[in-house]
Structure formats: C-alpha cells, structure tokens
Amino acid sequence: MVQLVDSNLGSGTVDINQRTNSNHEANHSEQDKMLSTMKKELSKKELKEEVREKLKDIKDNLEITKDIRCGFGFIQGKILQKFATQEVFVLLYGILGATIQAGASYFSGTISTLEKRYRIPSRNMGVILTGNDIILALFGIPITYYAGRKHKPRWMCIGMLFIVAFCLLNTFPHVIYGSGKEALALTKEYEEDHYSSLQNATDESLCSKEGVECIKEGSLIPQAIFFVSQLMWGIGSPLYGFSFFIKMLGPVGGYCLAAWCLNMFISPELTPTIITKDPRWLGAWWLGWVIVAVIMAFFSFMIALFPKELPDRAVRKLLEDQTKDEVTKKKEEVEAQISWKDMKITFGRLLRNKILMCSTVGSLFYCFGYYPYWTYMPKYIEMQYKVSASKSSLITGVVGLVFTALGIISSGAFVSKVRPRARCLGGFNVFAGVVTILGIFSYTLLGCAEGDDFNAMIGRVNSSSFSAQKMTTCNADCNCDFSRYSPICSMDGTNMTYISPCHAGCRSSQILDDGSKVSV
Template sequence: MTDAMETSVEPKEDVPFLEKPLTDPEKSTKCPDDAPVTEDDSRDTRCGFWICKGPFLQRFATEKMYVVLYGFAGCVLVMTFSYFNGTITTMEKRYKIPTKISGIISVGNDISTMLTAAILGYYAGNGHRPRWMGVGLLTIVAFCLLTSSLHFIYGAGEDALKLTKQYGQVNETLAQQERDQKLCQSSAADCIQEVGQWVPQLILFVAQLISGVGQALFYTLGIAYMDDNGTKSKTPAMLSLSTFLRMLGPAIGYSLAAVCLRLYIEPTLDPLIGPTDPRWMGAWWLGWLGLAAITLISAVLLFMFPKELPSAKKRRQQVTQTESKDLKELSFWDLLKTVKRLANNKVYVFNTAASILYFFGYMAYWIFTPKYIETQYRQSAATATMAAGTVAFGFSAAGVLLSGYIISRYKPSARSMAAWNAIVDFMTVAGILCYVAIGCEGSDRMNSMTTLVAGDSCSASCHCDYVHYAPVCSPENVTYISACHAGCSERTKDDLGRTIYTGCKCITSGTLMSEPEHLYTVDGTCPVDCFHQFLTFLAVMCFLKLVGASSKSTNLLIALRCMPQEDKTFALGLGSMVASLFSFIPSPIFFGWLIDNYCLVWGKTCSNKGNCWLYDTKSLRYALNLTAASFIFVGGFLNIAVWYYAKNLKIFDEDENIEDNNIEMKEKCVKSESRQ
C-alpha cells in the first residue's frame, strides 16, 4: 500500500526540470549566468543538522545516494508491516483474536494514513521533506516498541505455559486440572475466563494508527522528492532501484518472522509440542526489538539529508534565472481548487479507481497468505511465513528490476504502460482462479470429519464446549477436536512416550470398530500430506508476484507524469487517502469477516468465541479466491480506460539530451572560470 497512489493529470508546459534549454549549444558557446546563491540557499543544500554539517557529509548529497537511502529506509519500513503480517496468526492464538478483529487492527495504519496523507502532503511538501520523512520513521519506532510491549505486560500466557515441561513442576494442581478438562465430564465444565483481552487488541490498534502517520509522511514526500531532484530520463531507473530495495523488505521481514516463530513464545522454557502442532506459539515479540533499532538508524540518516540536492538547485536556477519562483500561498481554498482540478482529470480518476479495485482484491493475500497456507496445506507457521515472504517476494524484486531495465532501455509510451497494467490485472485473475483448483483433499476431508465429530450427540454429553483445542487422532485416521470430543476417560503414555487417551466411547459412532482395543486416540492431529499441493500453490504465487511487480514502475510513472508539478505531492497524498478509504481499510475487514464465516471450531471463552482453530478449507478456498478475483477483474477494465485517455500523456521529454548537454557545458565553464 505504498507506492500505489499513482494518478493522472495532463502535463503542463512549464515543468521545472529543464523543459527547454536556455542556450542552443550549436549557436552559442557562452556560459549561462549563474543565479545568485544566498546563505539560506546554501543551507538548504547541505547534508547534516545542528553541528553535524562537516565537509565530509556533503559528498553524499547526490541523487544516487538519496535513491539508495530512500530504498533502504523503505525496506526497513516494509519489514515492519511484513513482520506484523507474518506473526498475526500467532497473535490471534495468544490473545484469542478473531480474524475479523485482526483485520480491523491491521487497517489502523490505513485509517491514520487516510486522515493525514493529503494534509501532510500539502503542507509538509513545502518544507524540509527529508526531515519530515525522518519524523515519520520515528513513529514507526514507536509502533514497534508499543507492539512488543504486549509480551512484557502479559507474558507468554497460560495456554502456552501449559504446554511446557516446567509448567507441571511449577503448579501440578493446575496441570492436573488441565489434563482432566480434556476428558469426558459428567457435568458442564466451567467456561474459560479471559480477563482484559480487549486491552491487547486496543494497544495493537493504537500502534497501527501511529504507524500510519509515518507511512503517509514517508511515501507521499519521498517519491515527490525523488522526482523533483532528478532528471526525467533517470526517473525510471531511480524508481526501479528504490523499489527493488524496498521489495527486499517483505522478504527480510517474513524471514525474520519465520526465524522468531521457530522459537517458542517463551524461549527459556521447554515445550512439549513441536512447531507443526497447531497449538504452537512462536516468539512473535522478539523481532520487534531489532526492527525498532534499525528503523531508528534509518530515521537519523534521512534526517541528515538536505532540503534540496545541489544538482537539482542548479537545474532549477537555470530555468528560473530570469524569473523569480513564486511561492504558492497555502490556503484551504487553494487546496479545494487543487482537488477539483485533479477530479476533472480522467487519467487520474481512472488510474486511482483501478488501483483501488486491485488493492481491494489483493489485500487478502498480502495480509492472510500465511494463514491461508497454514489452513489449506497444513504447513507450520514458520514455513508458511517463509513461503509467503522470502520466496515469493524474491520474484517480486526480480519483476521490479526487469521492468525498470525495459522501461529505461526502450522508453515505452504512456499507452503501452497502461496496456501492460491491464494485462497484469487479467493475468492476476487467471492465477487466482488457479488457486481455487489447488486444494488438498486430505485437508478438506479431515475438516469435514472433524465437523461431524463436533456435532456428535455422544460428545455432547461430555460437556466439551469450553475445552481447549487439543486435537487427537483415532485409529481410523479421524482427527477429533480434543480427547473430550472423542469421549475418552483415561490418559496414559505408551512406550514411545506418546500421550494415549483410552476408553474413547465416541470414536465408534458411525464405524464398524467397536472392540475395546480400538477405543483410543493419540495426542495430535492425524497426518495429512499436502506438501505437493503446497509447492504447486507456491509456484503459481511466485509467478503472480513476478508479473504483478512488473507493473509497479509503469503505474508509478503514469502517476508522476499525469499531474502538474505543483500538484504532485498533494495528488500522491490525496490518492493515498482515497485508496485507504475505499480499499486498504475495508478490504482486510471484509476478508477477515469472510474467513471467519467458514470457521468450524472456535476457542470459546466466557465473554466471546475467541480465535478460530479450524476452517472449512474447501468452502473458504472458493469464497476467498473468487471474491478477490472479481474485484481485480473489474479493475482491469478501468486500466483499459486509462489506456484510452493517456494517448497524449508524455512520460519522457524529447529535449532531455539537449538539456543534459547544456548542464555539462555550464559546469565546464564554471571550472574554467575558477582556474582563471
């Protein structure tokens, strides 16, 4: 949800980047007159702040250094959101959060982005933009620390501690009660008390709200600063490089999540279960501490960048050496006029609408792909996170680099770029339809059997409504929600150290096995092999990442070239606000609600139904993918409208080579004068 707000306005003649050369190199060899440089101008182009403004730092005030720094900072920013998405299923288990609520939490940053992007882009865009971007990154540091603080406030939780060796040693009475609660009870079991579960949810939401302000400042100002301080011929390469560096963020963020989730939520304790057990909770909180530190470093580096690059100031002074640059008066009425001007531009409107529909449909995969892999293909949280992040986003980075090279090499027209955006939409729809067909029969069958077991009248007499999800497997390879749901009455261990539940009267229901030796279950889910289907899904996902990323640069270039120079920062902020309102905010909530509708087993508590432990995978696969594909399909037709109205849009200037020669001539003359 970052560089997505690409929009469109007809280009004006008086653009600030050397639209026309001041001298004709074929008719004159005189050097252009230098514009007077004031002390304020000199300060605006110097790196550093306060006492850190030495000569050594000034060598870093270049376009290339900004692109690298902006890409690095963007990488760190995306790492934080990717890490959140990679650990969200674990946080759902820890704090018993339904998917619908986690969807609401995840859009907190988009709510604050929507409320602040346009205003910050309008006013902060006329100030020291790198420093405002540094302030934005400081809010991300606060987001990281606030999120991780939950673990230090609430600890690992009793559910996780019960599954460790040390738990029985610390409190054998509670451990015995927990073991008894899993078995068939003669009377109704007490409901599970959960005190203050809404507080962690509120803290997570507030943290997301804070991060949205930083996101709005960073992306709205950063892209405009890059375009304002570079030549148009170099913009595609600069965008591709910064986007490539930023695309490394999800890969690193998801990899960090995978590493942390392989550790138990309380690393100092010895768990009794493995990472493949659905009850496993990893150390989700650990990565936030490292992310806070590296984000702080990025903020300091950005804060030291100059208000304007020296090379950009030279180009601007050549264009405006005979005219003083009028500072636009910032007023609310002028803001409304700008909105009206942008709303009358068809390329801007259709491009924004197409982006909104694409993001609405694809947001489900950005946030819930790890959960999808866990539920559909029975993979561990660490494996799902690694696949969704590191592997898939490697193809995204390749797509960005490839598209950047093609655009810089062949300089396609605006219509060609818009056409490619539409083709990408339709190819994405085709790939999502493949997701529907890639199901795991064993997983689907296991869930359907568990559903029948949950509604069995036999287990109803055992009063299992508030028993924790603790799956057991029968000799017939049927998974039961718990030993209680199987009607088991005794608990022992076999020679291999496995937990065995015996006297399980409910496993004979609907079967031919009634002999006492078959009335037992083994702790854990029945084995299901979905690895082949998982690899097929991963291959399709990587292809879609490669194709989808190739349209990032084309979409962003259309956005930057379709609006007047003076409206650029505000237009990007307005587009971000509109996309948040109609896409980034409602989409996770909608798809979270959709996923919850196909939940089969809830972790019930006294006050609410808690988190979902088991889903109807087949129905969920059809509903989720077909719904997402529908939105993206409609967005493809809006990109066709962008193609139609972008026929007069200029991406590259014809006279850029002449301008570059003019700048080089001036620099040579300045050097010769200094020697004299």
C-alpha cells in the same frame, strides 16, 4: 573500326572515372558526417566536463548556509558534509523504505499467532488493519502537501518516528500480558515446577478449577492497542514515499523475519515440550517488532541529518537563477508560498486529469481485492495445509520475491525492446489482472485430505455445546469428553487426525530427542 573501338573505349573510360569519382565523393561525405558526429560528441563531452568542473568549483567555494548544512546541533562538520550527496541519500532512502515494507509484511506474517494468543476474531483483525487507512484518508493530503514544502528530511524523520512508535506499541500486549498460561504450561520448566503441586492436589481442588473458555473472544485491550498502533502507522506513511522496486524487496525481508521469529517459542528463555507444527505453538511474534523499530530509528536519524537542500542542487539552482529575469523569480516565489488556496488549486489540477483519475480508481479496486488476500495468505496456508506459522510466512515471502522479480524483469525487458503504445500496455494490464483473478479462484480447487478427514471427525459445533463423534471403538471406554484439544495424526497410513491422544485410544506418550511427541 579502330577509331570506333577507340571511341568506345574512351567513353567507357569516362564512365569508369565518373563512377570512381562519385564513389570517392560518397565516401568523403560519409567520412565528413562521421567526423562531424565525432566532433559534436567530443564537444558535448568537453562541454559536460567544463560544466562539471564549473559546478565543482562553485560547490567548493559555496558558502555553507543553513539550508545546505548537513547535521544539526553539535553533530555537524566538514567530514559529515561530504556525505550530503544524492547517492548516500538514495541508499539510506532505499534501506528505510525496505524496512517500512518489511514491518507491514511482518504484521501479516504474525496475524495467525496474534489471533491465537489474544483470541482476536478475524473480523476484528480486519477492522484493526484499517486504522492506517483511516488516518491516510483524513490527513494524508494536507500532511503530504505541507511537509513537501518544508524541510523534507526532517519531516520524513518525524514520520518514521511515528512508525517506530507503531512497532514498539505492538509489543505492549506482550509486555502487559506476558506469554500466557496456556503457552507456559507447554514448557519443561512449568512441568518441573508444578509436578509436585499436582501430586499433592486433591480431587476437590482440581474439580473446582474452571476450564479455559475456547469460544469466547479475548480482551479488547490488546485489540485497542493494535488499532492505535495502526493509527500511528497511518500518520507516518504520508511523509514517506518509496519506489515499486524497494516496495518489492521489503515484504520479502518482513516475511523471512516473521518465519525466523515464529520459529522461536514465545518465551525464548523457556524450553517448549511441543514442536512448531503443533497447533498450540506460539512463536516469538513480539521480537520482530523490536528489531524493525531499532533499524528504523537508526536510519531515520541518519535521514534527519541531511540538509533541506543538497549542495549539488543548490549549485544548479544558483546557475539557473542567474539566467532568470525578475518577473520569473517573483512568480516562483508566489507559487512557493504555502496556503490552503494553493493546495486546492494543486489538487484540483490532479482531479481534472482523466488518465490519472482512471488509473487511481483502477488501483483502488485492485487494492480492495488483492491486499486482503495477500495479508491473510500466510494464515490461509497455515490453516489449509497444516503447516507452521513460520513456514507459511517463509513460503509467502520466497514465492512473492521470485515471481514478482520475474514479472518486473520480463515486463521491463519487453517494454524496453518492443516499446509498445500506451493502449497496448493498458490492455496488457487488464490481461494480467484477469489472469491474477483466475489464479486466486483456482485456490478453491486445491485442498488437503487430512483437513477433510479432520472436519468429518469433529462432528458438530454450535454456540452452546460441542460434541465430537467417536470414530473408532478403541476410545469407547476412555472418557475423552473433557480431554484437552491436542490433535494428532495416525501413523497407519489412513491420514486420520484425532482431537487428542485419548480419542485415538492412546494410553501413553513419549517425547523424542527432536522434541516431537509420540502417543501409543
């Protein structure tokens, strides 16, 4: 028995020792793996540090040639050369891209004011907005191809100068025609200057004056100027590309700038007698173009100072050339040559890419439906909900920023965590597009009761005559047929809107301290 027990104990001891040894071996193997991994990481870090030091030494001793020299003419030197880095270029590139998109959204935010000031029908404004697309369709591909093989920063600057010309050209109608007689008549300065002349005017001279034609289109000259400015925009656009994130930030700044400018009177030096909610209000739509042009011209000049090739890129290219054979170098030199034949081959490869073409066609239909909606959104809010042009631009910009940012952040987090397949992402894009369409159609269910009452009150309008119904008996003896269009809202809780104080039966008016006008 003793021997049996001893033998059993001996076998148990052997098993324990074997397990202990196996555990030690497993621990040693894990430690060895960890040590090898740490050694590899350290070797990689050391290699990266060695590469960085080597690149830095080559960069410090690199000869400053024409292609990597920062600046031009007398504007160059060692101090300026220090800013020829990728980080500085990306910063300026982002600011310039945001400014470009701000200009596009600023035009959208001031459309209603332009149409009102120069009596431009919306159909004509839609044609004007296609000017840049016409240039892009005709010359976008060759301009992009040719400029991409040359001095890119300089060509970008040239494109930006065309867009600066677009901004300044948009101010020409204001320089030529001024603020307009109708807008100037709504200022205190005009009332003071013309009060005495109105007192001395005879009935005959007043009756001989012609009224303002409200249904006739305005002059074609401002429309032609705006169309030519859009052509300038189209010439400069192919020479500059920008990321989606920058594209998101730009419109917000443009709409906020439009809100700030439209909140000022069209002639800032004068004192208006109406408030911004008055439909006759005209904001300083031209001021924003001057601001955008100055900012864009400054940063375009900064971009033009960059060399054709950054020094860091030149160093890496120098190291790559040392490892290439002569056959590879000659092949790259042949491929780098600019020719129409090479351009056809390049874009032929793109056209044969089925996924790229399907994505492009989908984006085309998206732009076809969504861009006009977003362009006229400030005008829609202004007309449908009876708010000022500045407020509608501010609402459009803020709402666009918040929900676009939420969409980008949430979708980016989802893709980074879940990592779905390309097919799933395509299906999600289709789902998001359907939700967008349903959201746009839901606007038809929304409205404003005041607008409905106003439409019922106006009566009928045709091409030859205009007649308005008399909604109450209080204006029966007021002879309001020739009263100037000046809509006012009732204060009795009925939410009625009248064409003018005369139609509401008012006999006197008073201007309050805040600039608002009350008729009694």
